Amino acid sequence: MKNWFFSSLFALFFLALGFSQQLKSPNENLIMSFTLLNDGTPSYSLTYKGKEVIKPSKLGLELKNDKISLLNGFAMTDSKTSTFDETWTPVWGEVAKIRNNYNELAVTLKQNETNRQLVIRFRLFNDGLGFRYEFPAQNNLVYFIIKEEHTQFAMTGDHTAFWIAGDYDTQEYDYTTSKLSEIRGLSKGAISSNASQTPFSPTGVQTALMMKTDDGIYINLHEAALINYACMHLNLDDKNMVFESWLTPNSNGDKGQMQAPCNTPWRTIMVSDDARDILASKITLNLNDPCKIEDTSWIKPVKYVGVWWEMITGKSSWSYTNDFPAIQLGVTDYSKAQPNGTHAANTEHVKQYIDFAADNGFDAVLVEGWNEGWEDWFGHAKDYVFDFVTPYPDFDVIGVHEYAKSKGVKMIMHHETSAAIRNYERHLDKAFQFMKDHGYDAVKTGYVGNIVPVGEHHYSQWTNNHYQYVLEKAVDYQIMINGHEAVRPTGICRTYPNLIGNESARGTEFQAFGGSKPNHVTILPFTRLIGGPMDYTPGIFEMDISKLNPNNHSHVNSTLANQLALYVTMYSPLQMAADLPENYNRFTDAFQFIKDVAIDWDESYYLEAEPGEYITVARKAKGSNNWFIGNVNGLTSRASSIKLDFLEKGKKYEATIYADAKEAHYKTNPQAYTIQKIKVTNKSKINQVSVPGGGYAISIIEKNK
Template identity: 30%
Template sequence: MRNKLFVLIVWLCASPLMLLAQKSAKVTSPDGKVIIEVTLTAGSPVYKVSYKKQAVINSSPLTLDFDSGAWGKNLKMSNVNYSKADGYYDLVVGKAKHIRNNYREAIIPFEETQKPFRKINLVARAYNDGVAFRYMFPKQAGWKNYTLYDEHTNFNLAGDPKALVLFLPSYTSSHEGPYTHEPYSKLKVDSLMDMPATFEYSNNIYLAITEAEVVDYAGMYLSKNSDGTMRGKLSPLPGQDKEKVKAVLPHETPWRVAIIGDRAGALIESNMLTNLNGDCKIEDTSWIKPGKATFPWWNGSVVPDTVFAPGNNFETNKYYIDFCARNNIQYHSVVEYGLHEWYVNDGPDFFPGPNADPSKAVSSLDMQKICDYAKSKGVGIRVWVHWKPLYPILEKAFAQYEKWGISGMMVDFMDRDDQEMIKIQEDILQTAAKHHLHIQFHGSSKPSGLHRMYPNEFTREGTRNYEVYKWDTTINASHDIAMPFTRMLAGATDYHLGGFRAVPQSKFKVRFRNPLVTSTRCHMMAMYVVLESYLGMVCDAPQAYEGQPGFDFLQTVPTNWDETRVPNAAINQYVTIARRNGNNWFIGAITDNQPRNHAVKLDFLGDGEYTADIYTDAADTDTNPNNLKKETKTVTRKDVLNLPVAANGGAVVKITKK
């Protein structure tokens, strides 16, 4: 792929007389609706954000705490460089293909007027769908490197919007848990909140706060202060609490991002995070092929009654490879059997022992034979790996995977996003690209748009998903509906999709093998469209799918998109998402535990007639949630589809041009 970004830069420098008294800089979005203004006060620089002349973030201070002392006071603002850019680039994997990058920008230089005379630039951008800013530390005399103790980036929200947030117990977390949905004023103080965090204002303004291009830096969280403001908190380097980032100049922070819109769906449609990342770093991307994948761990590595013994062996994997070949599933995942990994490990419960070696398969498993057979069937092979024994032998392991013919892998149990772990993840992506391997980060933090630079990153977890059905009762449709408005705003969201054994909530019980689910069949199908993920998991056992209503949709639904629209959305209640792949459109609608009717305008279609295959919840899904109704009709862009959605339900539509 060649990213093509045609940029028009216009530098507007203030006159020398103006610079002497310059105290503020204002950046307005191309459409004039979004404004970020930075003002230098005696205490620090402060910024504020407005949308359609309404305050969204009130004056919020920006200070930094280094090993060389605090930064924020005794500053002067020098020549502000204003610029604008408008161009396009293409994504290899994403929720859209051809993306416009249109913004206005200001580079605001600050310099201390007293020792140590440090120079730091604040870069502020305004897009039609939000604002972003970052700190840049230019190369300079007398300051070669730094240790950052704290980045005091504040967010002083205007008014009392309703918040949808995930509280976390610590910085070392798998980022899994229930979401809190209540007025901002009622949120508990001094507690870590994951990002993205979403806020709904009473005047139909929606705001999501997150970060973009997290590279060689610590991940950021939010925490509410006792005075009602909110601040960013960085994940500390391992083994202590004080030091957050260590760097050599020149250096820059990730972008601090506020996505803004007048519809909840506008947050989902936004491409700000990839806009804020750099161009693709992989020269040849022809080998990068998104698709769907089995993940037999979820169903308990179930096989039918056979003449072979199930386990870490060729025959068990052949059974799943044949299933993939029959049903347009691009990848089979070699995971484990009997709670033991496919690779050599002498540690307990998937954790690495002293002799763990993910470059060597267990004696019962001929990985070369498996890969050769899968290739003959047009199926790719993926593997699961714990990051800790993998990272020290990254080159050795990935070279072996490439030799076998493995296509990619799930890297698990990272559970951190300090600067060290962020660097480890980038090393994994870079080395994987060298050996033509795609990556699925599991047990990890949120994405930040890096799939523009490293399109071999197919998806990340960073949320509680359907694996929880195997051991708890806390996952359900009401949890799912939080995803599009929070975690998914950061990018591809890894879920163990495809549970086809639905039961009413009253009949649910935890099962490790052949696990049950509590949302309707149509809800489960719709999640393939609602979620952004370039590796759609097909996690149930083959016999749960073949011959079952709705499996034909799973066979055809893509995982990579050319365009995304959100016709209907209400935060934490319901959402309808329409995604285009080539000439075909796929619509997914889900709701919480309340039944609804989704009226979907088809004005996003082109001219002419289309065939719509429509799958909706059947009338008896309260007792038989696997039941569905399918109908086919001719539609045009003037039509409105009425999709009845049951409690805990969903609907899907495949639309093809006649």
């Protein structure tokens, strides 16, 4: 008894002094050290295989209207460690099973002057660290406003980074590759025009941020489980190479309105000396709560076509008429308007897309511009823009539904809100019921333009709560959500798998707005896709946009083979064949891959990967023994050599290889491709060349004989 007493006293003594505590990953490659500095400031550091990857970095939060913030003056009052190991089954995903294995350290801190309590919880996985702040129920901290979160990520050197500029309202920027020290000088050129944008600092960047050290260690910074909190950006102190969190403010300039008990999202640091481990990591999903939807049978991956690309390119229009300078729903009489002749969402044209979907095995058709209000929808801060239930005179909602049903095709709804959040919530129940009444099980939501109410941002706490409200409300109606212009994903799709897609980055549409960098798709899986799948809308076969619209001289910076590969490398349970049917009919042999490729998987292997340069992925189709491989290439032609040892032993397969022709090039000859069929087994090896902006796609089908 006496020994127990003195041991406990000794432990409490060291806790009070703030001596460092260590936490090791299950495989012991990563070691996190937590320390209280002399002034009671919490800090942490991280090593990987004995190398420092995060130098001692401070933790804490600055409060508004409070003389004493949650930054220092802490003493440690408790420290608990635990181990967790489970395997769970996602509703859809890259793999059939996901292992969630970590060691945890929860440190309870008490601020001496205020008697406030703060818990910092660390979870260390084999491929990275997650940590968050927790605010227990207590008398001295109930309602509080966050002025800024001061979480630091101190780098060990001037790393190479793959980044987009920090912005409260858009992620739709091309990625810049540079040293950390070069971000300030390049930031102005990294900001291109957008429908809504608010850059905040010349050294501000967005997560997920991908980096590579000079000695070949890959580091990724992001966040997980962004619930009831502002989106985190990073601001770089480029003299000391220290990133610090920078939250998105609300209309008052506040960064968070909190009520204890509550917690922040997880801050994540992925680390490996193999880039493939970053792509395969499931930390973001594992740090989210398990699925909260009891019956998920209605949530299904979707491969679709739609009336979209012809409008993005300017070939067609969303609006029905050119007669009205302004629209007031319920007042404007469309029956007296002259159709403009370019409106794509008309009944007969949509039926053509339904026929194409049915003939080629697609699940659904997306229709945009079907509802009244598109004539003056953008740029006017209108609170009442759309009602989401009133079709244009040339779109027969019931007739289209019945025709699609007769063809075995589902329809995907489109709800563009014009960023008028209150208006969408005002109509949401009626709009979702309208969907169910007319056979729509999925909706693409949009938030183009500045947020209304004026002064809010796309990534503030208030707006993030709106996105979450829509997602949870959709569960009541068994509706799947594909959110565009919303906050970047942080793994919430584990908890609410009806979130089957997001845009939240520079997608294919920008290929019609002047083009994206040819290596853009070799960076997105290391950045944007860390948080969840992207509705990238691939599959463009006609790269010269002027052939669709003579007034648009944009060019798709990709080869046709690269476009095929995206269905494998850009993971999503929601995949669109985005081009016009007539362009697929010109290249029916290449189109076969899009028809064949799966969208849900049992296994995934990242065979080759280097951010900004190349990615090669092999995936096994759900419930099948068939495999699909995709390779996307950056700016330099390269030879790829891949082993097929993941195939089942003793089985024979036929591989169909869709590849760049020798003379192909993303700029000068993008439609040059070859197709060959070969017999393969698990002992086979495939050698293939990818040209600049190119790639290859392979279907591997099991043969019974």
